[in-house]
Amino acid sequence: MDSSRGVRTAVVVGAGIAGLTAATALARGGWQVEIAEISPAEATSGWGLCLTGPSLRALAELRLADACLTAGHSMTTVTHVGATGEPVDEIQLPRLIGARRPAMAGIARPVLHRILHAEAERCGVVVHRGLTVVAVEQVGNARAAAGPSELVRVRLSDGTVRQAGLIVGADGIGSSARGLLGLDASVDYHGQMVWRALVPRPPWATGIHHFAGKADTAGLVPISDSLAYVFLTENGVEQSFLPDAGLALRLQQLLEPFPGRVEELRPLVAASRSVVRRPVRTTFLEGAWHRGSGVVIGDAAHAPAPQMASGAALAIEDGLVLAEELARHESVSEALEAFTGRRRQRCRTLVETSMAIAGLEQAQRHHDAHALVYACHQQMAEPA
Ligand SMILES: Cc1cc2nc3c(=O)[nH]c(=O)nc-3n(C[C@H](O)[C@H](O)[C@H](O)COP(=O)(O)OP(=O)(O)OC[C@H]3O[C@@H](n4cnc5c(N)ncnc54)[C@H](O)[C@@H]3O)c2cc1C
Incomplete structure (x- = not known):
């Protein structure tokens, strides 16, 4: 990593679905990306998940849908x-x-992770396991080839420091990157x-x-x-x-x-x-999703209840939209503003609908819950 200039370099926190797909999309857009993943080993066991239409569409954009369909x-x-x-x-x-082609695919989680991990590494992403981010500090402006940008100093749990142009918190519903960036969230059961x-x-x-x-x-x-x-x-x-x-x-x-x-x-x-x-826990960041050159994505920003089987779709879409907006804007903070603007309403709709479904199930109104699930799938079919 070029830590002297730090611009067009990114640190991603978490090698889950959001972190790996965002890292791949950023790397393909010319960013040098490192991921800090707290778990020391790649998961080899675990249950599966359902990749609904929007997940497959986003994976197709990353040219990974075929691999998932073959393995799932x-x-x-x-x-x-x-x-x-x-x-x-x-x-x-x-x-x-x-x-x-199919509307959806079931896949084992470790298999999906292996596909996403292999593609991230093929694109040059460096994944560090057993590592997290312990401190984040905005350090002012630098002039990058693409224009002015803020730098962020990121301290990792092994004591090393990165000076980067972007930090992406993709560390799930219990995100600690969120707190390090000063972003508020409540997690509800x-x-x-x-x-x-x-x-x-x-x-x-x-x-x-x-x-x-x-x-x-x-x-x-x-x-x-x-x-x-x-x-x-x-x-x-x-x-x-x-x-x-x-x-x-x-x-x-x-x-x-x-x-x-x-x-x-x-x-x-x-x-x-x-x-x-x-x-069944959910979160949705009502306030900012980004501060300075830091942003949260995936479950760290918006975790739906699992009933819609669409949290992975939102996570993968986030990475694609983030890379698109960073390619479109000169400054990282403008890109992050545009990213949040594009994502907030879609993610809010999914989280709120998933909570409503959980409520209907609790009230034993299963027929109404199913109707809401399918109405929301139709809505999610609209492009991200
Ligand atoms: C029971 C259940 C079933 C589900 N079924 C489906 C389904 O069928 N289809 C679907 O689309 N969605 C489903 N979801 C939702 C889906 O799993 C999530 O939306 C998705 O995994 C979010 O991806 P993510 O990368 O944001 O977070 P995560 O998958 O949680 O990944 C976060 C990553 O960050 C790492 N991490 C955590 N803390 C730190 C830290 N401090 N530092 C560094 N790394 C850290 C974690 O180890 C992990 O690798 C389900 C969820 C649950 C709970």
Whole structure:
């Protein structure tokens, strides 16, 4: 990194979906990028996620959609199964990368991360693991080839210092970059705990299945030819921690009231060695998303509840729009202002809708929740 001039050099905090895709987009735009990722090792296990149309569209722009479709499981339909175990409707989501291509894809998280990581490194991004940013200081103006720009001095947890033209906080909902940049956020819990369990893919699981229960909702998402994940949303519970050892058994118990095909899933869940339970939490930065030459993106700026399966889409779109605005403006702060202007309303809509869906589920208004999910998918189909 050219730390003497520091301009057109960026430090990204976090090598998640937002950080890796932003770093790739910036590197392709001519930036020298380093990522500080707090986790010492690349994740090798973990559940999957659904890449909806906007995610695939943004990945296609990065020329990574094909790799994700090949490694994951292409899908187009969502089948709703009622509380009696009978299918009640089947919905097709918008196909945003071509009429003959799938509307969405399920993929294992470590597989997606490997694809994003490999492309970032291929573009020259340097990823430092086991490292975070501990201090950020704006140090005034410098004259770059492209025009005047503010520099930022970034101290890393190994004691080294970078003088860069840009710092991007992409460190998730619990972001510490946010605080270092002096940006305010509150993180809210919504009375739901969500479960995910990796299981072998049953042959009938070619699209997403949603199962209505008496109190909770469950579902199944294929993520490869051989794997799928079961999900369950527990309603009206306190945020709590359960030891890993008991998770598979507890999830199996929570699935007991569900009839039909869920009966087939219960023994698979009991045998699963990858079960996670997470609180449904959201955040949205009402105030500034940027200060000086620093900005927050992805879940650090706007984390929706998982019901819309679209947090990854917003994260990838952020990186693309950020790189576009930095290419368009002479000064970094003007580019960051333009970035926020383009992103705020779309991200707010998604976060607020996801919170409304969580509320409808808590009130057992599942039909209204589904209607809102599909209305929001139509809205999200509009270009970012
Ligand atoms: C249960 C669940 C299911 C979901 N399912 C879907 C889905 O199906 N589809 C979908 O699109 N979205 C889904 N989401 C949302 C999606 O996971 C997020 O929106 C997305 O991961 C956001 O990416 P990110 O890079 O902003 O944050 P993260 O994925 O949280 O990545 C942040 C990265 O920063 C690192 N980090 C954290 N703190 C620091 C620090 N101090 N210094 C350096 N590095 C740090 C972390 O280790 C991590 O690598 C789901 C979310 C949950 C909780």
